[in-house]
Amino acid sequence: MNNNRNCILGLILLAGAAASRADEGMWTFDNPPAKQLQAKYHFTPTQEWLDHVRLSCVRLNDGGSGSFVSSRGLLLTNHHVARGQLQKNSTKERDYIQDGFYAATTDQEMKSPDLEVNVLVSLENVTARVLAALKGAPTPEKEFAARNAVIAGIEKESLDKTGLRSDVVTLYQGGEYWLYRYKKYTDVRLVFAPEEQAAFFGGDPDNFTYPRFDLDMALFRVYENGKPIESKDYLRWNPKGAADEELVFTAGHPGSTQRLDTMSQLEFERDMVYPNVLKLLKQRIAIAKAYAARGAEPAREAGSLIFGLQNGLKSIENSYKGLLNPSVMAAKQKDETQFKSLVTANPEWKAAYSSAWDSTAEALQKARPRMKTQFFRTLDSRLAGLANTIVEYVAEIKKPDGERLEGFYDSQLESLRFRLFSSAPTYPGLEMARLTGVLEMARAELGPEDPWVKIVLGGRAPKDVATELVSGTKLADPAVRKKLAEGGEAAVSASDDPMIVLARKLDPMQRETRKWFEDNVESVTLRAGEQLGKARFAAFGKSTYPDATFTLRLSYGQVKGFPMNGTIAPPKTTLYGLYDRAASFDYQGPFYLPLRFKEGRDKLDLSMPLNFVSTNDIVGGNSGSPVINRNAEIVGLIFDGNIESLVGHFVYDGETNRAVAVHTAAMTEALIKLYKAQRLVDELMAK
């Protein structure tokens, strides 16, 4: 009673213990949850185990994860991660999304237009070097510039020294900075993808839910110098899968979480970000669907766009529910109050860190009036995006590395050019529809007198402007883009391509806005984040995991059903369930049975496990992550979280939060019996 600080500390540590019992966390490979694993599962991963898993896992820069599953570079990920490249390789005549793809021989493996894959080969703590560079910066703005400069410098130095992609990663909101070096691959060829209806059975309704019945898998092969890579770092295939309650791991790249955000940040998200994002997404879905309704070919063109938008909408709608849930927010408030008391009870900590909450709140307060224009001053068009990148690119690369906009550092240029000069197709009709829609919305939301709207529309009809831009531009041709980028500022200023002309006109306003946000918001919240990160270390040590940043993380948990709608969801589903769900909807809409499954029914053992759930803490970006057992054998393939897990963006609840995976048994069974891909199974099963 007379030691308040210890009492509060006790409460927090207790909460921490409960969380660890609940399999929470997306842990970095330098700080695995060894204590928790030993306590709950009597297992401690060795350094060798950790290194092997890390080197077997990949990041797909389309926005997902994957793993090597053979010594010859075979790479397993989700169909929905491969979807973008399938779309880009498809044509009106040949639709790989609808029909699937299988390369019966190595020769037939199909190159992806712009898929970059990264393997994390080393991690180095550079916190001291970054923080040293910030010391004595008189204002947050100066500090912001100094931080960018030192990061660009570290990355460039590493790139020059090792030739590896080198990214400085901010962890614990700035409590730590790490240099992550990646081996980069850009010759990634498609080996196998099932037809979409098998991969995405149940469609948007079943997305982010469970029980589930999806074969959401794809296989690529990674090449270097025209040949499949060879490596001993790959995950052995275990077609038996994991038993109920067995310990399993996922290693992948969760995109982003906001679990360490302050209350003012959460309230800003709730009030200013989510409502606008949802509004935008809904409108874009309506536009894309209207375009798709024009016919089979428009539907094919807009397919991946609609998938992505709907996927985002459902995910965001359900994480938004967390922000709107009074009990979630009350728990967050309680955590913050306890943490704040702990910091202010220590005079040294108080002086160094306690201003962070107020400064964050003030900066976000300042940002509020500008958020609407932030969201609605956007051109929803691939070509407009490319034009914008070209205009920025030629201006930025002239500057010293450390002074450039983030994204244009020397260390980032190779990957940038890979995407910029991609041979992926553009669909002019779809571009026009999207641009028209987004311009109509901008005019309606911001009014015709908004300076940005005036520049873009100049009083003309959105449709006319969109038509002129899309039909007039030559940027669909990668050679044209290359010529402009390599021609530098002279070529870009001389260009009369309407997309380039518009990007030039918008560039000053865009830079000004960016600068305003950097000076008034980001620089302040970054500084405050660093303060809170240090405060957290001071109070608790490195006992926790940082928020997700699309970098490699290890999660652990167990195969386990969960309470659902008055009953129990099972730990796994079976092929029987696929046939049940299809028949129970009379094979209509997103529940029709793929032809191969319809015709192949009697070949299959219907009691074979198809999907399963585990308590592993994952979020978007983990799609395609392997699920592995203690022996680092692959037993499953993450492809989703259940609807209850989407609040995981802000908070993890082990009672109902579940990762959803494809079972190795079903993948093996389907490859052999339905897809006649014995050669792949032989490769997977090779010792």
Place this chain on the structure above:
Amino acid sequence: MNNNRNCILGLILLAGAAASRADEGMWTFDNPPAKQLQAKYHFTPTQEWLDHVRLSCVRLNDGGSGSFVSSRGLLLTNHHVARGQLQKNSTKERDYIQDGFYAATTDQEMKSPDLEVNVLVSLENVTARVLAALKGAPTPEKEFAARNAVIAGIEKESLDKTGLRSDVVTLYQGGEYWLYRYKKYTDVRLVFAPEEQAAFFGGDPDNFTYPRFDLDMALFRVYENGKPIESKDYLRWNPKGAADEELVFTAGHPGSTQRLDTMSQLEFERDMVYPNVLKLLKQRIAIAKAYAARGAEPAREAGSLIFGLQNGLKSIENSYKGLLNPSVMAAKQKDETQFKSLVTANPEWKAAYSSAWDSTAEALQKARPRMKTQFFRTLDSRLAGLANTIVEYVAEIKKPDGERLEGFYDSQLESLRFRLFSSAPTYPGLEMARLTGVLEMARAELGPEDPWVKIVLGGRAPKDVATELVSGTKLADPAVRKKLAEGGEAAVSASDDPMIVLARKLDPMQRETRKWFEDNVESVTLRAGEQLGKARFAAFGKSTYPDATFTLRLSYGQVKGFPMNGTIAPPKTTLYGLYDRAASFDYQGPFYLPLRFKEGRDKLDLSMPLNFVSTNDIVGGNSGSPVINRNAEIVGLIFDGNIESLVGHFVYDGETNRAVAVHTAAMTEALIKLYKAQRLVDELMAK
């Protein structure tokens, strides 16, 4: 704006219209929802249709519904409605619940010990006669006595005149009184029941949920004078079932709802009733489970008791959530406020009806301090219950009919004696365990000095008292009960049977308590209910349906899936789903596959519909109700409501409220292919 009353009226009528669009209501056969049916489904049932359906439906006095499905008295209901009689006919050697039952010939059809079945043959509005008898009663207590007397008189007169079971039914909380005459059958023989695991696959977890995979059916045959009855009023069997979105009806006996209750009544339920009921149920379940854990035979004996208690617990826990849900209570409050404004705005209505809310609230306030003893002064034992009935019986039948306790009117005696002298077995070990448990709880909750506890225990240990009572009594023998009841007060006073002795000791306290509640609570709330019933008719006419009273009701709706846990629950399930759910739990616990289904798999068409859902408004008591189409053909068999429907005790939400039924296709398929009961299918399919 200047006509507030019309404005409010408009709001309420609008709410009524919305409700009708949502397929709400358990309608009496004198007042079917003809307008709603015509507007939404373009169908109007004829009087002939209504009469035929009414005469084809039955009430099972074990607490469920059923229907005739052949011209020779074949009666379809649920396995879980038949369960009690299956239990009573089972022995240590022959367990019909575990193994199921099939009478291959009529000779083998098995008589039920104490199942009474009622068919509603006529309905007569007796409101005027009842209300006339109440006129001028100076106090609620006098009114209460007068009401009982006139009701007993009407029932007796009808019984004497027609020989039919005659019940006066209170509808619209006393807004109407109806004389319902029933043809009564007491020779009801079991023809078919599947093994429990097929009927109740998924057990307690899946109970009250959907998707579902249960063959929850049983067939009885009704006999009279030793022969099957013959009738043209039966429902034709349609093995194709109903299509998605098709209009379907249920006709059955919903047990009770409290949708027209006042706020003070709902608050009383929330604060005083539900918490105590839940506490009692949980304790009784623990006692029964502990007994069942002693071995196979104890488990068999306690089986139906545990089923019933768990079924009740899950149902009550989930309807309780409605009372705890602020938005449900706010909507109820809004309805009450609007209704009250409407009543008080009319001077005549105000004078006649508006005191009802306050008088109800005051009476319930008075009852609150007495509720704990009400709940915990109970003997949980079949034998103690029988003793209590015998002691009351011999005292009551000496009085003039109209002055007896309700339950002992002349019109009710035949059914009472049928139950009292039933040959159903009692299980002494289970009786002892239950009595010990409930006495321990009474002592713990009320203290050893509570007058009731003192009478029962007299300072002794609950276990000793229970053992003495159960091992000393002879009441398990129906002949002993008969002798006592027929021996009248003299025989009962002379008895030294310990159960009778205890019942005699408790009788004065019990009568005193009953009288206190009648005088202070029931008489007041009944009068208030009548006022509000009349007010409702005055304001809205007879545009709505009365709360459920375990009397025959017609519900309508359509076959329809519903939004569930982020996705859509399908309109139906298939046999595939049964195999999926079993395999997905590794055939463990309540998910093991019945042997017949395991071995018979390849004989079945697995895409056959098994269960389906519809928007029909039903509650407990509707179990066993037929689902029929426009042609009054049977397409399904109600056996449950989904978890979302349990709040239906207080409010109907058409968005998610679903009735769950067994599909006629699955029943037909299983009878033919798994149970080799072709003779029954032939009878069902006979034109």
